[in-house]
Amino acid sequence: MKSFLQEVSFGLSKKNKKLSSKWFYDFKGSKLFEQITKLKEYYPARTERKILKDNKIEIANKIGKGAVLIEPGAGDIKKIEIFLSSLDKPKKYIPLDISEDYIIKISQSFKKKFPKVAITPKGYDFSGSDKLPFKINSSENIIIFFPGSTIGNFEKKDAVKFLKMLKMKFKAKKIIIGADLIKDIPTLISAYNDKKGVTAKFNKNILQRMNTELGTNINLNFYQHLAIYNKSKKRIEMRLKAKKNNNIRINGSKYSIKKNEEIHTENSHKYTIKSFRNLANEAGWKVKKTWVDDKKLFSVHFLDLGL
Ligand SMILES: C[S@@+](CC[C@H](N)C(=O)[O-])C[C@H]1O[C@@H](n2cnc3c(N)ncnc32)[C@H](O)[C@@H]1O
Known part of the structure; x- marks a missing residue:
């Protein structure tokens, strides 16, 4: 199993920088996700709960x-x-x-x-x-x-x-x-870009974890949370866009991030x-x-x- 350090080093050395969404989730990230599920924009959680509630007897019968x-x-x-x-x-x-x-x-x-x-x-x-x-x-x-x-x-x-x-x-x-x-695209996008900025914090938690666990010194304010809908791939993509040139130093290596460059952090495919x-x-x-x-x-x- 690759470590956080190995995956971050690999993901940042790519031309199109990419990190796995699984790294959002330390204790703090899980708490932030819990908050997301309560947001008015985040329809998936409450809708799925209602489906499970309305059909719980049929579900129980199928489970056996x-x-x-x-x-x-x-x-x-x-x-x-x-x-x-x-x-x-x-x-x-x-x-x-x-x-x-x-x-x-x-x-x-x-x-x-x-x-x-x-x-x-x-x-x-x-x-x-x-x-x-x-x-x-x-x-x-x-x-x-x-x-x-x-x-x-x-x-x-x-x-x-x-x-x-x-x-x-x-x-x-x-x-x-x-x-x-x-x-519709606006409903999809607002579910991943709420007004209170909780999803932005959740997205940036990956950078926060790099600071605390890998000893980087990333200024979180240098990055902007993005949620876009990729029509051809039918998915929401979350990204972190650099507002200015900056360097991320990890374990003796330097990764240069240019202004407007994006780090792809999550896909959420729709079916x-x-x-x-x-x-x-x-x-x-x-x-x-x-x-x-x-x-x-x-x-x-x-x-x-x-x-
Ligand atoms: C979208 S949330 C869903 C949480 C919960 N199942 C729900 O319905 O509200 C994804 C969950 O999967 C966990 N997760 C993400 N990647 C994982 C991985 N590679 N292995 C195990 N758990 C993972 C996260 O910590 C998080 O709790």
């Missing part, structure tokens, strides 16, 4: 008895709570997140709310090839819960790889997954029902049910292996 629920990139674990108490004797809930301190902390009160479910949070980077931090019993009813439109952060080929990995490595039988839908189905099919999954809200802002899908 004795579920072992695994949630990669679980964040504030607010969404599982919506249907967990509707499930038939769920066995285990394993929230996984790259933001380890955060997931451990946030799970503490959750454990008290569901004393009959074995809740074992773990720090885990799902983009790497590390061994799973828990044992898998493939005869169990293993369900992956993947809300938050996190699937949209992957480029298409990596999304297919990830969905295949859920089958091969996690031995998942079923997946419940949220995908954001293509819609149609059809394009999401095609993606799932390419990875060997069958979409058995899709739920959408009245305004067709967001979609939640139930996938199985079609056996």
Whole structure:
């Protein structure tokens, strides 16, 4: 697994500078994301919650008895709570997140709310090839819960790889997954560029982490948060645009960033029902049910292996 230092050094030495969005998430970044989910502009979180709430009985029936629920990139674990108490004797809930301190902390009160479910949070980077931090019993009813439109952060080929990995490595039988839908561009852009500037702070947290963890001396005010919609790739791209020439020094190396140069920090791909189905099919999954809200802002899908 490449370290933060290795990935930043590699990403900044490219012609088109790029850093992975996974580095937004230390404890502070996770807290900022929690704030984003409460913003009026950020329709995905509240819309997905409503879809899960309105359909929780049907979801519970599809999940079935004795579920072992695994949630990669679980964040504030607010969404599982919506249907967990509707499930038939769920066995285990394993929230996984790259933001380890955060997931451990946030799970503490959750454990008290569901004393009959074995809740074992773990720090885990799902983009790497590390061994799973828990044992898998493939005869169990293993369900992956993947809300938050996190699937949209992957480029298409990596999304297919990830969905295949859920089958091969996690031995998942079923997946419940949220995908954001293509819609009018102003709604999309304002969801990633809120008036209060929380998303800007979240984007700059990657620079903040470089200052605290890699010893750089970046003036955060030298960078502007950008959220643009890339029509051909059907995705929001977040970038950090330099307002002036500046140098970033890391571990004896110097990276020169020119005025107006951009560092690409996140993709958030948007789907149609059809394009999401095609993606799932390419990875060997069958979409058995899709739920959408009245305004067709967001979609939640139930996938199985079609056996
Ligand atoms: C868009 S947020 C979604 C959070 C939550 N699932 C929800 O629906 O609100 C993405 C989450 O995935 C986590 N994450 C991002 N990249 C990750 C990675 N490579 N491995 C594990 N977790 C990751 C982040 O820390 C964050 O909690």
